[in-house]
Amino acid sequence: MPASKNPPTRRDAHRNRERLLESARHAFAERGAQAALDGIAREAGLVTGTLYRHFPTRLDLLWAVLEPKLHRLLDEVRALPELEDPWEAFRSLLEVLCSAQAEDRAFGDFLAKRFPGDDRTEAVHGEICALAQRVLERAQEAGAVRSDVTGADLFLLFWASGRVAEATRHVAPSMWRRHVYLALDGFRASNRLDLQEPAWDADQLHRAMAVPGKHGAELPELR
Template identity: 55%
Template sequence: MSAVEPSLSSRRDARLNRELLIAHARTAFVEQGVMASLEGVARSAGLAIGTLYRHFPRRIDLLVAVYGALLQKFLDDIEDGMNSADPWDGFCAFLHVLCSAQVGDRGFCDFISQRFPGDERTEALHNRLCGLAERVLAHAQEAGVVRPDVTTADLVMLLWASSGIADVTGDIAPRAWRRNLDLALDGFRVADGRDLTEPPIGDEQLYRVMARLNG
């Protein structure tokens, strides 16, 4: 047997182990969120925890392997559909897409609604998502269809509320989150309503809250 063959076999085994870990992590994250036990992931894959850490030294590395490409495509799809809608329809569609993406996948919900400071990959993705939200909101406000005092932080908090509703009602009333979203959209729309009694939280405060969510 040549010296090359064991090397090729080792690389093939390593690749298969990596794919196996990603598949089992995806299942765990969908069901339990981004803080699912990594020991449990390795055990369900039939591998040692040391093997997992050789492939993914940090939890965020495994999260990016599971959700990075999905979020990238998600953002591409949102951006592709942004220019065709009128301001109000575009604003509503953006929030419906974001909220519906969270349903049935706790991990993806966590991944798009939390910040992971120090990781350039996720920071770039989240900055892009925030940029899209700002564009959609600004377009709707400039058109006079969304209240001028609505901020991107308000949209993020709507995501948190929607995901919580979907989580607790999913097996009994799986569409309940849609009603809450529709009520929230009515609140965002320009009308002869009263002024808000509480000012919005600032960007720095929002970042700190999103970062704290992942522990």
């Protein structure tokens, strides 16, 4: 009988995982969270089954790719409530979030959604939302931001900026900044217009962000 192949060693498994992560970083950044998983495995020189052994769901792979960047983003956002100027903290908040989104399509896809039931992602989203709310309220208390702006309004701008970044990525990759700065003027307390549409409450925003399915992991084309 022919000799059986030796099972993969721990070193082989580690090397395969790193190859998959490197391939996924490039694919997700360029094509977004829906980049084809079989293409990611192929670019890593591996079969799709190997990818699923390391990352059972698309969300598992996304988390592994984006976790380091998420922690760097959190460090930046955590520093903002300590800035002396409340308006500068508010401006920086929007620029930090929108910049992170514009640089990496999958990062934007991830931040714009919530995955109920997944503790890893809920902890990150929950902290970002809480910090953003602190920055907003401080700017409102200082009279720098209009009092009728809500946290949901900030995330609606985030979504809109993401679409601008995607549409202009290959022609004018920094155009999203112009859009954000125009919106910032709309948030200022002075010379304001009355808003004709009521703000969303937290539950409406959460429902709009939530990805349906068990643990929120069932992004379209999961496997």
